[in-house]
Amino acid sequence: MRALFGFGENLPGFAVPVLNEREARAGAGILFAISLIAFMNAFLVGNFAPIRVVAVIFFVDFFIRVLISPRYAPSLILGRLMVRNQAPEIVGAPQKHFAWALGLVLATVMVVLVAGFDIRGPINMLICVTCLTLLFFETAFGICIGCILYRVLLRRETELCPGGACEVKVRHPVQLTGGTQLAALAFAGLLLIGAGSVIGSRTYAAPFAAKGAERCKVPAFAVALGHEERWKRHNNCL
Secondary structure: OOOOOOEOOOOOOOOOEEEEHHHHHHHHHHHHHHHHHHHHHHHOOOOOOOOHHHHHHHHHHHHHHHHHHHHHHHHHHHHHHHOOOOOEEEEEEEHHHHHHHHHHHHHHHHHHHHHHHHOOOOHHHHHHHHHHHHHHHHHHHHHHHHHHHHHOOOOOOOOHHHHHOOOOOOOOHHHHOOOOHHHHHHHHHHHHHHHHHHHHHHOOOOOOOOHOOOOOOOOHHHHHOOOHHHHHHHHHOO
């Protein structure tokens, strides 16, 4: 049974079970991509069908990760295939188990809300944004927020953190951010704000609005969601 089930791999030279962080980040990126598509469908056009599908995918994936074994989770299998030619980055499994257990809780709540009772509202969007944030930080920055909570909430020492974060006490010179870099970042931010203000202040014509009122008739789903103005804006009817 140990060959089939269990959380993490027991490798010689490591005191705790371990995982491949590259595989975990790739899996997070895959889930982030499909979740973002589902979220934008719900937020922009009121189509909640993709969210129901993704909620079930999340639940199955995290159920397998946490309660069976990460080596059988579909997203991690795909992630392993994608990074199979890269040297593995070994990280501790206990903190990942806690982090993914939090993911299983969120996925369970979403399945109950959207797949079980077809409930739509702010709570769904809040859970989606939370999941997207956790996945984005892991896949983009290698920051496992659940692993940080494991150390803070449970007050347990963690070993083999991603990027050696547990062991880093003094930053290398290439990690330091100087005043010039911060000034460049602030300047770029001001440019973006200025450009946004200029573009946003312009009045754009609706080139298709004159082609007939029928084309700009707001569909029933947008009316039901109270998104009439948003639908008109997206379809050049204002």
